[in-house]
Amino acid sequence: MSRDQISTKSRILDTTWSLLETGKSAVRMSDIAKAVGISRQALYLHFPTRAELLVATTRHIDDVKNVEARLEKSRSATTGIDRLHAFIEAWGGYIPEIIGVSAALRAMRDAESAKAWDDRMQAVRHGCEAAVRAIAEDGRLKPELTQRDATDLLWTLLSVETWERLVRDCGWTQDRYEQTIKDLAEAALVARG
Amino acid sequence: MSRDQISTKSRILDTTWSLLETGKSAVRMSDIAKAVGISRQALYLHFPTRAELLVATTRHIDDVKNVEARLEKSRSATTGIDRLHAFIEAWGGYIPEIIGVSAALRAMRDAESAKAWDDRMQAVRHGCEAAVRAIAEDGRLKPELTQRDATDLLWTLLSVETWERLVRDCGWTQDRYEQTIKDLAEAALVARG
DNA sequence: CCGCAACTTGACGCCATGTCAAGAGATCAG
DNA sequence: CTGATCTCTTGACATGGCGTCAAGTTGCGG
Numbered sequence: 001m002s003r004d005q006i007s008t009k010s011r012i013l014d015t016t017w018s019l020l021e022t023g024k025s026a027v028r029m030s031d032i033a034k035a036v037g038i039s040r041q042a043l044y045l046h047f048p049t050r051a052e053l054l055v056a057t058t059r060h061i062d063d064v065k066n067v068e069a070r071l072e073k074s075r076s077a078t079t080g081i082d083r084l085h086a087f088i089e090a091w092g093g094y095i096p097e098i099i100g101v102s103a104a105l106r107a108m109r110d111a112e113s114a115k116a117w118d119d120r121m122q123a124v125r126h127g128c129e130a131a132v133r134a135i136a137e138d139g140r141l142k143p144e145l146t147q148r149d150a151t152d153l154l155w156t157l158l159s160v161e162t163w164e165r166l167v168r169d170c171g172w173t174q175d176r177y178e179q180t181i182k183d184l185a186e187a188a189l190v191a192r193g
Numbered sequence: 194m195s196r197d198q199i200s201t202k203s204r205i206l207d208t209t210w211s212l213l214e215t216g217k218s219a220v221r222m223s224d225i226a227k228a229v230g231i232s233r234q235a236l237y238l239h240f241p242t243r244a245e246l247l248v249a250t251t252r253h254i255d256d257v258k259n260v261e262a263r264l265e266k267s268r269s270a271t272t273g274i275d276r277l278h279a280f281i282e283a284w285g286g287y288i289p290e291i292i293g294v295s296a297a298l299r300a301m302r303d304a305e306s307a308k309a310w311d312d313r314m315q316a317v318r319h320g321c322e323a324a325v326r327a328i329a330e331d332g333r334l335k336p337e338l339t340q341r342d343a344t345d346l347l348w349t350l351l352s353v354e355t356w357e358r359l360v361r362d363c364g365w366t367q368d369r370y371e372q373t374i375k376d377l378a379e380a381a382l383v384a385r386g
Numbered sequence: 387c388c389g390c391a392a393c394t395t396g397a398c399g400c401c402a403t404g405t406c407a408a409g410a411g412a413t414c415a416g
Numbered sequence: 417c418t419g420a421t422c423t424c425t426t427g428a429c430a431t432g433g434c435g436t437c438a439a440g441t442t443g444c445g446g
Contacts, residue, residue, distance in 0.1 A: 008423080025302055028402065041405090042424055048402070109300065111216055152363040153373070161354035170345040180346070187380040201392080221433070232435090235393055243434070 009046050012036050013060040014055060020100030027055075027104060028098060051113040054105050058120065071127065081136030081190065083180055088158065091124055092178045097165045101136045102160050121159075126155040134190060136170050142191045150189050157181055157188070204254040205229050209246060213293030219349050220297060222246075244306040249297050251291060251313065258290050264320065273328030276385065278375055280324045281351065284317055285371045288356045295353055310377070314352075321347040328382060335384045343382050351373055 016038045019027050029050055033040040047053035062068075070093070074086035095102075105117045132150040135141045141150060156162070158181065166172045166180070208229045212220045222243055237282040254263075263286070267279035268289035288295075298310045325343045328334045334343060349355070351374065359365045359373070 020399090022277065028400095031400085038423095039425055041426085045423070048404090082410070104219075107302065152359060152365070153377075156355055156358040156363075159354065161358075162349055165349040165352055165354075166345060167330055170349075172345070184346075184381055186379070188377055219433095222435090223433090231392095237435070238392070241435090290399055318401085 006037065008036070009039075009043070010060075011059050012038075012046055012053070013045065016057045017101065020049060020057070020104050023100065027034060049112070051108055051110055051116070053114065054101055054108070055116040057101050058105070058116070061098055061101065065094070067094060070094060074127070074131070077134070079133070080138040080140055082133040082185070084131045084154075084185060084189075085125050086184065088182050089178060091127060091129075091158055092163070092181060093174070096167070097162055098173060099160065099164070099168075103177065121155075125155050126156065128158065132189065140190050140193060145189065153188050154185055157185055195328075198200050198213045201229070201231065201235070204345060205236065205239055205246070206250050209250045210254060212295065213250070213297050216293065242305070244298075244301055244303055244309070247294055247301070247306065249300070251309070253292055253296065257289070264289060267305065267320070267324070273324070273331040273333055274379070275321055276327040277324045277347075277378060277382075280320050281378065282319060282371060283377050284320060284351055285356065286367070289351055289360070289367060292353070292357070294360075310379070314348075317351065318344065318348050321351065333383050333386060335382060338373075338382065346381050350378055 001162075012032065016027075019032060019035055028051050029043055030040045032053075033043050036043075049057060070090045071087075074083055074090045076190050077083035077086045105113050108114075129147070129151045132141065132147050134145055134156060136156070143149070146151075148169070162181075163177060167174065172180075203224065209220070209225050212228055221235045222236055223234050225246075228357075236246070240249060263283045264280075267276055267283045270276035270279045273320065295310070298306050301307070309323060322340070322344045325340050325347060328343075329340055334340070338346075347385075355369060359370050360367065365373075
């Protein structure tokens with residue numbers, strides 16, 4: 001296991017990640033194997049299916065990019081609005097890091113991949129929920145919105161698909177995306193005061 | 194061709210449509226053939242590829258649901274805001290009709306399908322553009338927004354993915370979806386007056 | 387009766403995932 | 417040194433879609 005300086009498993013994860021980030025639509029098991037410099041079959045010695053390799057890759061990116069630390073910042077915000085902004089920056093800024101593996105995972109049609117992606121989205125939803133709760137506790141949530149509805153809306157604004165539309169399809173910069181989502185989220189959720 | 198009361202081609206299109214609307218993820222050529230009551234190979238006598246069958250199905254739905262007439266209503270609105278509302282009703286209300294074939298088309302990874310879907314989305318974008326222009330001509334467009342930016346935003350709000358998030362994932366009713374998108378679009382695009 | 391058009395049956399190629407079997411080469415324990 | 421084990425290799429094979437090909441069959445119009 002510790003024979004190689006960097007374990008084959010990590011090299012597989014890094015390589016998978018970088019291949020996916022190139023945006024090429026078809027990243028096959030054989031492509032990954034070739035890029036790592038091992039046989040296709042050796043891949044299956046480390047990851048039983050393509051789906052599990054992709055899921056492991058997302059976790060690997062989380063480790064490397066330290067997603068927990070990013071989200072910590074949003075949790076320590078004092079006002080609800082600050083928390084909203086910090087969360088949009090944290091998650092919205094994380095989307096470009098995972099967009100490749102995200103697209104690959106969503107393109108898989110099997111139940112296992114769907115569930116893995118869904119779990120991740122539920123985690124984001126919890127972040128939205130917390131931001132909405134903080135706004136509500138400040139008494140700034142629009143009175144006609146339940147916390148549930150507000151969470152649904154924020155979650156939709158922060159979906160990867162929305163990011164793809166604006167940044168990839170419409171050519172927006174990351175900064176403009178983040179600023180616009182902040183404005184939109186405020187307009188949608190926060191009572192004018 | 195006119196031997197059958199209803200031509201095989203139409204039966205294929207109707208059957209494909211209804212199979213896709215059931216929401217089953219895997220609708221294979223053999224599934225469609227079986228449901229139509231013909232051999233799988235006969236399908237290929239009418240449609241050379243699965244992609245072309247799907248594209249033909251969207252056009253068939255357009256015919257049956259008379260999408261042109263729906264959009265006509267939005268074009269005849271007098272004020273920009275009315276036009277915005279009418280367009281959101283027209284397209285937003287059309288999404289549930291095509292959601293099945295839309296998902297199938299987006300799930301195809303080949304260039305032909307991607308282009309077909311893209312063309313359709315560009316048509317929607319033109320509708321957004323027209324609504325934004327009408328608002329601008331009324332002098333009600335937010336001064337900090339270019340028409341281009343406003344179109345990008347409206348187009349994103351009206352994406353099929355946004356509909357899926359709110360209606361399918363969050364369980365919103367169609368009415369609530371339409372009302373919320375209208376509110377959100379107004380908040381995002383229209384200057385307070 | 388001929389011929390064509392629509393359809394059938396059955397086989398095949400392609401391609402990607404995933405499986406299986408039989409090793410090769412390095413390392414480590416005794 | 418020997419044998420066990422772990423990682424990786426080569427090569428073959430199954431499976432499940434799509435798409436293709438060839439050789440019928442059926443039914444109708446001329």
